[in-house]
Amino acid sequence: MNELVFFYPEGHEKHFQHGHPERPDRVEAIKNELIESGIWNEAELIKPVSIPEKVYYSVHNPAHYENLRNSRRGHVDGDVETFLTEHSFQLALNSAGGAAAVAKHVWENSSKGFALCRPPGHHATFDQSMGFCMINNIAVAAEYLVQEFDLSGVAIIDLDVHHGNGTQDIFYDRSDIFFFSIHQIPLYPMSGFINEKGRGDGHGYTMNIPLPPFSGNNARLEALETLILPKLSAYKPEIILISIGFDAHWQDPLSQQLASVDNYAKLIKLISDWADENCSGRLALFLEGGYDLKVCSTASLAISKALLGEEWDDQLGESDYHETDQWKPDLERIRREWKI
Numbered sequence: 001m002n003e004l005v006f007f008y009p010e011g012h013e014k015h016f017q018h019g020h021p022e023r024p025d026r027v028e029a030i031k032n033e034l035i036e037s038g039i040w041n042e043a044e045l046i047k048p049v050s051i052p053e054k055v056y057y058s059v060h061n062p063a064h065y066e067n068l069r070n071s072r073r074g075h076v077d078g079d080v081e082t083f084l085t086e087h088s089f090q091l092a093l094n095s096a097g098g099a100a101a102v103a104k105h106v107w108e109n110s111s112k113g114f115a116l117c118r119p120p121g122h123h124a125t126f127d128q129s130m131g132f133c134m135i136n137n138i139a140v141a142a143e144y145l146v147q148e149f150d151l152s153g154v155a156i157i158d159l160d161v162h163h164g165n166g167t168q169d170i171f172y173d174r175s176d177i178f179f180f181s182i183h184q185i186p187l188y189p190m191s192g193f194i195n196e197k198g199r200g201d202g203h204g205y206t207m208n209i210p211l212p213p214f215s216g217n218n219a220r221l222e223a224l225e226t227l228i229l230p231k232l233s234a235y236k237p238e239i240i241l242i243s244i245g246f247d248a249h250w251q252d253p254l255s256q257q258l259a260s261v262d263n264y265a266k267l268i269k270l271i272s273d274w275a276d277e278n279c280s281g282r283l284a285l286f287l288e289g290g291y292d293l294k295v296c297s298t299a300s301l302a303i304s305k306a307l308l309g310e311e312w313d314d315q316l317g318e319s320d321y322h323e324t325d326q327w328k329p330d331l332e333r334i335r336r337e338w339k340i
């Protein structure tokens, strides 16, 4: 039977701004749903690890941490969307510590893991906070594995509806960390185009799969099955890390991607099966976005069941909107350019 561990960010509710969509209720809704299902109580809760400075400073500019330390409240780096309270910097460090701890557990025990990171991380670049993110949790987790456990092949798959520009930025020159992203364009942060493929030694180790609005479930499934999984088989990662954001769901207020809970669970199941066959089952998920509470809780339960190899439910069903097929030529172009 699969082992699944969780990280819960103690004290995260102190990172809060009235009326902001990135709110504590998101993580609480997920936790409550997992408790009700019984999965939470059967799972091990992982505590944050302390992360060497060298790891932190490989992920973000030292000046970035100083800036966060000195910004007591309000906004940081001139980004009006990214709020900060007097507790936020510590909570961001705690979130990154929890991400690294789950990655460590998954690596050492060949298990599955789901870190309920908050604040989220995938928009934070080497130099700056943006898009509700201060410290890039999944990047810290990946770098921690590389530096502390000598990994040389880590795959990151970003399934949040927004491009993981921060993660891409941090590892853009690297071949030991392969970054994949399925996201909506046009949408914040307006990056992640097909021709962004990495730089220098990292060229060919960033794969962006932008989808137009209203692409729906089939586009995401086809992107995973015909692009990401074949590339994973060629790259042969030792572990897979996933930035999981539930904001591609049709009921989410911040996007128009029309994905269902069932689609999220199918994607995770496919990646989980690939991990079982090819990298000793090592798969860790890190929470990013998702702003409808019912979607966050329902999808978290469904993907947790997928990780455990169990059947899942989708009470929210499919969207009534008509899905476009404008994504088909884009996927064809990516397959051609990447020779897949």
Ligand SMILES: [Zn+2]
Binding pocket: 160, 161, 162, 245, 247, 288, 289, 290
């Ligand atoms: Zn997002």
